Amino acid sequence: MDKSELNNHLLKYGFEPALVQEIYDNGRSKKVVAGEVIVKPGQNNNYVPLVLDGVLKVTRHDDDGSEIFLYYLEGGDTCAMSISCCLDNSKSQISASAEEDSTIWMIPIEYLDSWIAKYQSFRRFIFNSYRERFDEMLLAIDSMAFMKMDERLYKYLLDKKQSSGSFEIKKTHEQIAKELNTSRVVISRLLKQLENEEKIEQSRNKIEIL
Amino acid sequence: MDKSELNNHLLKYGFEPALVQEIYDNGRSKKVVAGEVIVKPGQNNNYVPLVLDGVLKVTRHDDDGSEIFLYYLEGGDTCAMSISCCLDNSKSQISASAEEDSTIWMIPIEYLDSWIAKYQSFRRFIFNSYRERFDEMLLAIDSMAFMKMDERLYKYLLDKKQSSGSFEIKKTHEQIAKELNTSRVVISRLLKQLENEEKIEQSRNKIEIL
């Protein structure tokens, strides 16, 4: 990826040219394919991923292999969790994987602190990411704390539609069940209900939002 | 509060003397009594609270008046949520109230950005707070996503013990039910169970952890 292409991705943040140059000189782009795991729990990351294109899925896991979907990272988002982890060298508490084929820009952690000190636009960017991630965690908490499974499922489908930009969701009931930490039978039951309410249409490996 | 007293509270962060001086010159201390609300959802804060003494309780609310406990802020903690909100002037998404009589140091928001740029120790402090708050949100998520109500209740009691430093918890079943977003009857039922398992002892307005 050349500098002008990277610059296009970064335009919206109003980064100083010197900062863009530093980001270009010190980072590198990486392509990941759908399903590829980028951040694993317990892993010590030495770079911060900035999503240029595509969608990453961030999930939380417990010790028994259960998981729960937290939020998506889309173009321009960065993983605040990685940043905190990197800045004090602690372990990642979450896991991130490519939901679609994606392009990320990898920033080695050793530059973060100095960029934060030097560039106001970068401070703004970092704190803004934090706020957005906080907000998304709160939305995840809202779902779990205040909503029944049928509502959570519908919200999940709408989120997925939003992040992918497509009304068609290519997931099995089993996969959805895993992300909502429930069982396949429950999801099938509730999807059938949504189908009866004419909110979705189903076929094998595919759900269409109406 | 004089400067040396403030300095004692800040010692553990290794702040530069010049930073301590700025914190002292530009902030002020505030006493809050148990139950007092410090941050309301939707409120536009113009200061960041740093907890010097006591305990603040941070909760999330939905539109119907339901709430869910997130975490406690103890001596030395600051409210990362306030910081993000302040830095980009967005509204608070959460609510914070004094769980005990507490002393907080109020930092006007206009200084944050420049301190973050100027002082490495402050950057470290701020990012560390973020990380701690993130971790605590994740623990809250773990409870909601992966645990049954009986476990959540017991964890809640242990958390409360931890933050207050006392084996005696002075809350009614009703109050606990509110913080876990369930009903009083459920809490009474499960507390009775914990009592039978000899994990707690109960009397009116009081629960003792064994």
Next chain:
DNA sequence: GTTTCAATGTAACAAAAGTTACCTACTAGA
């Protein structure tokens, strides 16, 4: 002491979610 009110206990039932078991339908590959 008596009254009053909040706090807690408990039964009985309802709703939501989880589990087991087995079935059918579709698809890819032999």
Next chain:
DNA sequence: TCTAGTAGGTAACTTTTGTTACATTGAAAC
């Protein structure tokens, strides 16, 4: 075309959680 394997449908049942209703208890006020 046949077969094996995956995806999805559904019934029956259990467990967990929530709800309603009412009884009991303790503390404070009178």
